[in-house]
Amino acid sequence: MDPPTQISHLALDIGGTLVKLVYFSSNGSEEESRNGCSVVKGKLCFAKFETRKIDDCLDFIRFNILHHSGVQHQNGAVHDYLSVKATGGGAFKFADLFKEKLGILFDKEDEMHSLVGGVNFLLKTVPREAFTYLDGQKDFVNIDHNDLYPYLLVNIGSGVSMIKVDGDGKYERISGTSLGGGTFLGLGKLLTKCKSFDELLELSHHGNNRVIDMLVGDIYGGTDYSKIGLSSTAIASSFGKPISDGKELEDYQPEDVARSLLRMISNNIGQIAYLNALRFGLKRIFFGGFFIRGLEYTMDTISVAVHFWSRGEAKAMFLRHEGFLGALGAFTSYKTHSTNDSKPHHHTVQRAILNCSGDSFRHIPVTSNLNDSETIECSINLV
Ligand SMILES: Nc1ncnc2c1ncn2[C@@H]1O[C@H](COP(=O)(O)OP(=O)(O)OP(=O)(O)O)[C@@H](O)[C@H]1O
Numbered sequence: 001m002d003p004p005t006q007i008s009h010l011a012l013d014i015g016g017t018l019v020k021l022v023y024f025s026s027n028g029s030e031e032e033s034r035n036g037c038s039v040v041k042g043k044l045c046f047a048k049f050e051t052r053k054i055d056d057c058l059d060f061i062r063f064n065i066l067h068h069s070g071v072q073h074q075n076g077a078v079h080d081y082l083s084v085k086a087t088g089g090g091a092f093k094f095a096d097l098f099k100e101k102l103g104i105l106f107d108k109e110d111e112m113h114s115l116v117g118g119v120n121f122l123l124k125t126v127p128r129e130a131f132t133y134l135d136g137q138k139d140f141v142n143i144d145h146n147d148l149y150p151y152l153l154v155n156i157g158s159g160v161s162m163i164k165v166d167g168d169g170k171y172e173r174i175s176g177t178s179l180g181g182g183t184f185l186g187l188g189k190l191l192t193k194c195k196s197f198d199e200l201l202e203l204s205h206h207g208n209n210r211v212i213d214m215l216v217g218d219i220y221g222g223t224d225y226s227k228i229g230l231s232s233t234a235i236a237s238s239f240g241k242p243i244s245d246g247k248e249l250e251d252y253q254p255e256d257v258a259r260s261l262l263r264m265i266s267n268n269i270g271q272i273a274y275l276n277a278l279r280f281g282l283k284r285i286f287f288g289g290f291f292i293r294g295l296e297y298t299m300d301t302i303s304v305a306v307h308f309w310s311r312g313e314a315k316a317m318f319l320r321h322e323g324f325l326g327a328l329g330a331f332t333s334y335k336t337h338s339t340n341d342s343k344p345h346h347h348t349v350q351r352a353i354l355n356c357s358g359d360s361f362r363h364i365p366v367t368s369n370l371n372d373s374e375t376i377e378c379s380i381n382l383v
């Protein structure tokens with residue numbers, strides 16, 4: 001007789017700055033589907049922790065007993081360990097820690113593969129996932145499943161990866177930049193004495209970048225340089241004002257510095273993204289990663305950069321679950337017979353989530369951002 005089926009329902013993405021967790025929480029009901037499979041209903045839950053506070057993540061997993069939800073290894077030496085999908089650099093760096101503290105073995109998934117898997121899953125399964133943001137207007141995008149590829153995925157984490165996606169599991173990392181979310185946070189901490197990302201963002205809300213950035217008008221005596229399409233208010237040189245101001249860092253308001261920094265990083269990524277889209281003739285660019293955090297100023301800056309450089313040809317789009325792409329990709333990579341075990345019947349057998357309830361998404365206000373307490377209703381088919 002087959003052993004009782006077990007659901008593997010935890011996946012981790014351990015990055016340079018943040019650890020992201022996706023886990024399935026069953027509502028206790030199990031039904032039989034038409035083809036005789038068991039269907040377990042529940043929800044996908046999300047959590048994040050700072051990588052430098054990895055112990056908080058271990059405590060959370062322990063407290064919620066998530067470490068008992070992996071795939072049971074049946075072969076000899078690793079009998080007592082559970083295997084859990086993990087991606088990101090930390091899947092390598094922290095493997096021993098998780099094994100020692102929680103008895104978890106990481107079943108490593110490639111980071112880029114997971115990111116792409118996460119985005120494809122979201123775009124195909126979760127209604128109202130992608131949206132545009134331009135001129136203060138947020139609009140959900142209808143995804144045509146037959147016309148989804150190719151697209152460019154720009155994942156803004158600590159660093160930035162740019163991936164051309166041509167299909168399910170068909171992708172190529174075509175570019176990247178080390179000027180990413182980590183740069184914003186690291187420089188921001190040094191320049192403003194802020195202690196956290198949230199503090200830095202809050203500060204940036206109240207700032208004025210023109211106090212720090214050198215504008216075209218500063219160089220051209222207040223006029224546009226219309227011959228090459230630059231208005232007087234366009235930024236000629238990010239952080240250029242202090243060159244001639246004769247001021248020290250202390251003379252500037254930290255909120256202006258934070259604003260200018262956010263603008264510089266977002267603008268630069270938008271421009272590099274556009275150039276890469278141009279290289280491959282891609283019209284759709286999806287931006288993800290926790291740097292965005294649903295922040296209107298960031299999305300607006302990126303959208304304007306893409307719109308400006310592409311002369312309206314390319315479209316920047318954002319994702320509600322922007323920060324959980326890798327973790328979701330790792331989660332959905334649990335497959336039938338996913339371990340290297342020699343006895344296939346003893347594996348946890350779990351298919352990708354087949355159903356995400358659209359109802360809970362139909363009523364999402366266009367202005368709302370995702371927070372960790374939000375969930376995705378779904379069901380898992382056990383085969
Ligand atoms: N609460 C937060 N604490 C720290 N950084 C945050 C927070 N929220 C958003 N961020 C931003 O998100 C970035 C991390 O994003 P993300 O989690 O997608 O990347 P990562 O996986 O840690 O990095 P990488 O993929 O490069 O290893 C940070 O560098 C910072 O700019």
Ligand SMILES: CC(C)(CO)[C@@H](O)C(=O)NCCC(=O)O
Binds near residue numbers: 089
């Ligand atoms: C190294 C990774 C992939 C780790 O997530 C990321 O931080 C990144 O894409 N950095 C940019 C590296 C570069 O292409 O210059």
